[in-house]
Amino acid sequence: MSSTKGNAVIGQSGGPTSVINQSLVGVIQEVQKSDHINQLLGARFGVRGIVNEDFVQLKDAPADLLERVANTPAAALGSTRDKPDHAYCEKIFKVFLKNDVRYFFYIGGNDSADTARIVADLAKKEGHELQVFHIPKTIDNDLRVHDHTPGYGSAAKFVAAAIMGDNYDNASLPGIKVDVIMGRHAGFLTAASVLARQHDEDGPHLIYVPEAPLSEDKFLSDVERVYKQHGRCLIAASEGISKPDGKSWAEDMAGEIDRDSHGNIQLSGTGALGDYLAELIKRELATPGGKKLRVRADTFGYLQRSFPGFTSETDAREARMVGVEAVKASRQAGATGSIAMKRISNEPYKIETFVTPLNTVARETRHMDASYIENGNNISEAFRQYAAPLVGKLPMVGTLDSLQSK
C-alpha cells in the first residue's frame, strides 16, 4: 500500500553533533526525489518551532547549499532542550492537523524518540494518518537497540586525536594530566580515548567511565602506580564518573564544598571536575624527591560535539544515510519507528539499517557493556574493535624511540 500524500515536518533536538546536519540533508535530498511529500517544513529550534509554527521551506534548497550545510556542525534548523510532556505533544499534533502534516522526522536522542512516540500515539488515537520517524543522533552513543549512533564516531575521533596529541605533549613535558571528556551517564566517548594508544607506554594510562564506580583511594593509587612506572600519567575521565555509593564525583564534590561554606563559583563550571582531580592528586600524592608534581587538567567541552573539518568519514556517511533511509521507510504506508543500524560484519566493517519501534529506543539509555571495561581503569580490546571502524583513520604519528642513544 502506498502512503498518504501530505506535508512533512523535520526538526532537530538536543545537544549538537558535528554531523547532525548530514541527517537533515539526507532527509531533504530524499524528499526532493519523492512524490508522497509535498512540502518539507523545517521546524526552527525543534519542537518549539512546531508549536510556534516557525517553519522554513526546505524542499527547494539548492544542492550546493545543502552540501555546505551538511558539512557544518550543530543543528542548522536550531535545536532545543525542551522535553515535551503530553500537553505539549497535543499542541504539536494540532499544528500537524492544521498543516496537513503526514510525516514527522525528528533527529535526536532518546528523549526525541519519546516525543516522537507520544505524537505518534496521539495521531493514532485521533485517527489522523501520521508516520513518525526518529533519526538517531547523539555523541553519547547511548541509544538502546542501535549498534551505534550518528555523531558518536566524529566525537570519538576528536577525543582519540586530542588524547593522542596530549599523550605526546605529556611525554615531552612529563607530568600528570587529567582530561575530562563528555558523557554524564555513558562512557562510550571517554572509552574512545583508548584508540589514541599506539605503543605500550602511550597514554591514556588510565581511563575512567561512569559505569565503573571509582573511589578516591583507587584513583590515587592508580595514578601513583602509573607515575612510578612511566614518570608521567595521562588520565581520561568521563565527566560522569561515579563513586562506589552511586553518587557522581561531581555531586559529591559540590556537596563537600557546600558543607565547608566555600563559594561554589567554580563548581558549577565546566572545568570544576578536572581541577578537582588535579588538586586531589597534588594534595595527596607523595612528591618523589621532594619535587613538586606537575599536574594539569583540561576539560574538552563543546569542541567534542561541534569541531568542524575533523569528522569521521564513516560517521558523516552514516548520518546522511539514516536521513535518507527515514524518507525511504516513509513510503511504506503505516511505517513508523527509529532508523537503527545493525553491524553485519566488523572486518570489513559493514552495517545495514532497519526500523525499530519507537518505544524500544525512547526514554531509557544504554550503557557500556561490562566486557568493555577492565580493572575499573582501562578499556578492553573488544571495545577497541567495536569503536575503531566508527572513528576511521587517525593521524599517522611516530617517535624517535627506535634511534640509538649516544
Added chain:
Amino acid sequence: MSSTKGNAVIGQSGGPTSVINQSLVGVIQEVQKSDHINQLLGARFGVRGIVNEDFVQLKDAPADLLERVANTPAAALGSTRDKPDHAYCEKIFKVFLKNDVRYFFYIGGNDSADTARIVADLAKKEGHELQVFHIPKTIDNDLRVHDHTPGYGSAAKFVAAAIMGDNYDNASLPGIKVDVIMGRHAGFLTAASVLARQHDEDGPHLIYVPEAPLSEDKFLSDVERVYKQHGRCLIAASEGISKPDGKSWAEDMAGEIDRDSHGNIQLSGTGALGDYLAELIKRELATPGGKKLRVRADTFGYLQRSFPGFTSETDAREARMVGVEAVKASRQAGATGSIAMKRISNEPYKIETFVTPLNTVARETRHMDASYIENGNNISEAFRQYAAPLVGKLPMVGTLDSLQSK
C-alpha cells in the same frame, strides 16, 4: 670561508606546538646532506639533556620515520621548562667542548634564544668556534623581529575552527558562551578567533586580548548589548586578559577569593577564568523576561598546541623550512643567529628567511599592534589579513538563512 667540521647538538624547548617536530626534521634532513656536521646529537628534554649528556643519534634516522615524526605534535626529543642561568650555560658549554660540538640548534621561544645567546657569548670568550642557531617556535607568536613564528598558524587554525564550530553550536542552542584561549601576555592566538566569523551575525561577537585592558563594567555592558542584539553571545577571551590597573583578571580573581576565605581549589585550575566570567555574567546581568540565562564556558587548553592532524599547511611547511635554513646558514663560517621570516607580499602570500642576531629576539616579547585591536573588544581587518595566510583554508560551512520561511 667554509665552516669548521665538528659535531652538532639540537634541542627543543618550552611548550609544545603541533609543528615543532617539522623544524627538528628539517634540521636532520639538511644535516644528512651536509659534510660540515659529523654527528647530530639530539638532546633529550632540551638543555637538561645537554648537561646530562643524554643524547640520541639523529644523523642516520630513516626518511619514513622522520616523516611520521614531523607529523607528530609536541617535542619528539622531549622538552623542558628550565631557563638556564649563566652557571647552567657554562655547564652546557663544557659538554660542547668535551664532545667537539661546533653547532648548536635550539628550537624554542625567546627564552631559548636567550640561552642560545649566552652560550654563544661564552664560546666567543673562550675562543671555541661555535655557531649557534635559534629556530623559532611558539604558538604565542610573540617573538620580536619575526613576522610570525612556526607553531602559531596551526594553533590559530585550531582556535579559528573551534570558534567556528562553537558559533554554530551557540546559534543552535542560543545562550552566552565564553571560550578561554591561550596567551598570557600576547593576544595573537585569541585574535585568530576573528577568522571564524563568516557573516555579520556570526561569533565571536566579542574578542578580548591582554593588550586591551578590560574592566568588569565594560565586559558586562558589552555582553548585555550583544545579547540584546543577537539573542546570544559568543566571547573569545585570552587567559591573560588584563584589568585597567594593569593586573590580570586571573590575579585579581585569585586575590578576591582569598580575601573571602573561600577555597581556591579551582582558582589554580585551567577552567577557573572561564568559570569566573560565566558566573559574573549570571550574577550581574538582568535576565530578560525572568528567564534564566544560559551561560557556559570552555577553556581550550593544551589541545590548541598539540592537536594532531589539523595543522596549517603553511605553518607545517614553514616550520620545516626554518630548520633547513638554520643548517644552510651554518655553512657560513661564523654565522650565528635566529632564523626569522619576513613577509615579502601578502597576496599572494610570500615570505623569505633571514638570520637576525640572537639579542634582537632574546628575552623581551612582542605584543599585538594597536592597529589590530578595535574598541577593546574586537579585532581589525588588518589583523585578519595578517593572520589568514598563516592559517590557510578553514572548513567550508553554510546556513539555511537564505531559505524562505513558511
